[in-house]
Amino acid sequence: MTLTDTPAPTPPSPEPPAARPIRWKEIVAVWLVLTAITVVGDLVVFPRVMPRSASTTMHLTIVTVVLFSVTAAPVGSLVYAGAVYALRHWRAGSGDEPPPEGPPYRKHNQLSIAWLSISAMLAVFLLVWGLGALAADNAVAQKATMTVDATGQQWLWTFHYPGTKVTTETPYLPVGRTVTFDVTSLDVTHSFWIVQMGAKIDANPGEVTTVSVTPTRIGDFDVRCAELCGLYHAFMTTQIHVVSASQYQSWLQTQELSA
Amino acid sequence: MNGRTWRYAAGAAVAVVVGAGVITAIAVGVATAAPHQAPLAARPAGTVVIGGKTYPHATLSIATYPDSMFGLRGAGGGAHPDWVSYSNDNLVVPANTAVTVTVRQYDSGGSLNNAYFGHVVGTVGGTEAVDGKTVRSVPADEVGHTFTLRAIATDAPPLYLNVPLPAVAGNAPNSVHIGYGDYPTPNIVTFTFLTKGPGTYQWNCEYPCGNSVAGFGGAMSTYGYMSGTLTVK
Numbered sequence A: 001m002t003l004t005d006t007p008a009p010t011p012p013s014p015e016p017p018a019a020r021p022i023r024w025k026e027i028v029a030v031w032l033v034l035t036a037i038t039v040v041g042d043l044v045v046f047p048r049v050m051p052r053s054a055s056t057t058m059h060l061t062i063v064t065v066v067l068f069s070v071t072a073a074p075v076g077s078l079v080y081a082g083a084v085y086a087l088r089h090w091r092a093g094s095g096d097e098p099p100p101e102g103p104p105y106r107k108h109n110q111l112s113i114a115w116l117s118i119s120a121m122l123a124v125f126l127l128v129w130g131l132g133a134l135a136a137d138n139a140v141a142q143k144a145t146m147t148v149d150a151t152g153q154q155w156l157w158t159f160h161y162p163g164t165k166v167t168t169e170t171p172y173l174p175v176g177r178t179v180t181f182d183v184t185s186l187d188v189t190h191s192f193w194i195v196q197m198g199a200k201i202d203a204n205p206g207e208v209t210t211v212s213v214t215p216t217r218i219g220d221f222d223v224r225c226a227e228l229c230g231l232y233h234a235f236m237t238t239q240i241h242v243v244s245a246s247q248y249q250s251w252l253q254t255q256e257l258s259a
Numbered sequence B: 001m002n003g004r005t006w007r008y009a010a011g012a013a014v015a016v017v018v019g020a021g022v023i024t025a026i027a028v029g030v031a032t033a034a035p036h037q038a039p040l041a042a043r044p045a046g047t048v049v050i051g052g053k054t055y056p057h058a059t060l061s062i063a064t065y066p067d068s069m070f071g072l073r074g075a076g077g078g079a080h081p082d083w084v085s086y087s088n089d090n091l092v093v094p095a096n097t098a099v100t101v102t103v104r105q106y107d108s109g110g111s112l113n114n115a116y117f118g119h120v121v122g123t124v125g126g127t128e129a130v131d132g133k134t135v136r137s138v139p140a141d142e143v144g145h146t147f148t149l150r151a152i153a154t155d156a157p158p159l160y161l162n163v164p165l166p167a168v169a170g171n172a173p174n175s176v177h178i179g180y181g182d183y184p185t186p187n188i189v190t191f192t193f194l195t196k197g198p199g200t201y202q203w204n205c206e207y208p209c210g211n212s213v214a215g216f217g218g219a220m221s222t223y224g225y226m227s228g229t230l231t232v233k
C-alpha cells in the first residue's frame, strides 16, 4: 500500500425499500380483542382456580388478585398486540432483505406524556390499593377475641387452646369470630398456611409469629406447611373445622373433659 | 412444505418427544425412588363389639428395632445397619374394620420434642395397652418411638392416630435373637382403631430417633426406616 493509492470506490448502495406504514387500526383491534379475552378470563377463571374464600382475608386477597389482573389486562394486551403485529407484518421471508426500521419517535411529546401519566396512574393505583388492603388485613388482628397456639414440627401441626388443657391435631374454630394464631416451631422453619383462609406465616424455632383471621364459612379447611422442611413436608397437612359458636363450645368442653 | 419447513417441523417434534421423555423419566424415577417393602396385610379375626356396635376385626403385628439387623435387609443390615427401624413400612388393612395392632418395641429412647405425642390419640377408648396395662399416655421423657398417622389431604377420610411406644431401659440386657440382631425383652404395645373408607395414610415416628439433624436425620429422613404408609382397602 502506498500513499498514492486511492480507496476503491464503494458500490452504490441499493435504494432501501420504503418503510411500510403502520396499520394502527389492526393493532387497536387486536389490543381490544386480547383485552376483552383477558378481562373475561380474569373475572371467570381466577375466582374458580383460587380456593373458595373462607375468611375476610381470603376474600380481600381474591378481590385484589382479580382487580390487579383486570387492571393489568390492557397493558399486557398492548404489548402482545404489538408483538402480534410485528410477527405478522415485519417478518423477513427466506432470502428477503429485512425491511427498514420506521422513523424514530423522537420528541413525540404527546406520546411521552400519555405513556408516563398512564403508567404513573396505574402504579399509584396499585400502591394505594395495596397499602389499603394491607392495612385492612392488619386491622383484623385488633378484632381478635381468641388465641390458638399453632406449633409446627417435623412433620405435624399441633394446636393448643391457651387457658385450657386442650391440645389437638385437628382444631375447631367458631365461625365469625376472629382468632389469632401464635405460631412457632420446635425444630426447623415451617410455614403455617390455612389455604382457604389466605393466612400464611412462617413458623420459626424460638420465635412466635402471629397471624389473625376471621373465618366466614362453616366447613373443613386445609392447613399445609408452606416451607420445605424435610422428608414428609408434603404430608404436613391437617384440617381446621369451622363450626357454629355452640358446636365449638361443646367441642371444647368434650376435649377439656377427655384431656 | 419445503425442505426447511420440514426440518423445523421435525426439530419441533423431536424437542416435544425428548421433553416428554425427560419428564416421564423424572416421574418414574420419583415414583420408584421410595420402594416399599412387601405389603403386610392385617389378618381377619372374626368380629368385635365396640360401643354396642359390631365391627369386623383384624390384627396386625409389627415391631420397632434399635437397628436394621432383624433380617429384612440381609446379614449386613443393609446400607445403614445401625439405623433404627420399623419392621415394615407398607401396612394394609381392611376398610370399616376394627384393627388391633401389636407393636413389639425393642428400642431405648428419651424425651419427645413435643409432650403431646406422649398421649394416645385416635384409638378406641383413647388408650393403648403396655404389657397388658391400659394407659392414656406415656411419660414424655420415656418414649422409644411413636406410631403417628394422618390422612393425606383429599385422598382419604380424616384419621389421626398417635400411639407412643414406651422406651426399653437403656441398660436392659439382650435376651432375644431375631434375624441377625440381639435385643432386650420388648415392651409390647397393643391398640385398636377403627378404619373408615379406603385411602392411603402416612405414618411416621415423632420421637427424634434419627442420628443427625437434631434427631430428624438418618432413619427419620429416609424412606423405609421410621415411616411408611397404611393403605385402607
Ligand SMILES: [Cu+2]
Residues within 6 Å of the ligand: A152, A153, A155, A189, A190, A191, A225, A226, A227, A228, A229, A233, A236
Ligand atoms: Cu413443615
Ligand SMILES: [Cu+2]
Residues within 6 Å of the ligand: B084, B144, B145, B146, B205, B206, B207, B208, B209, B210, B226
Ligand atoms: Cu422413631
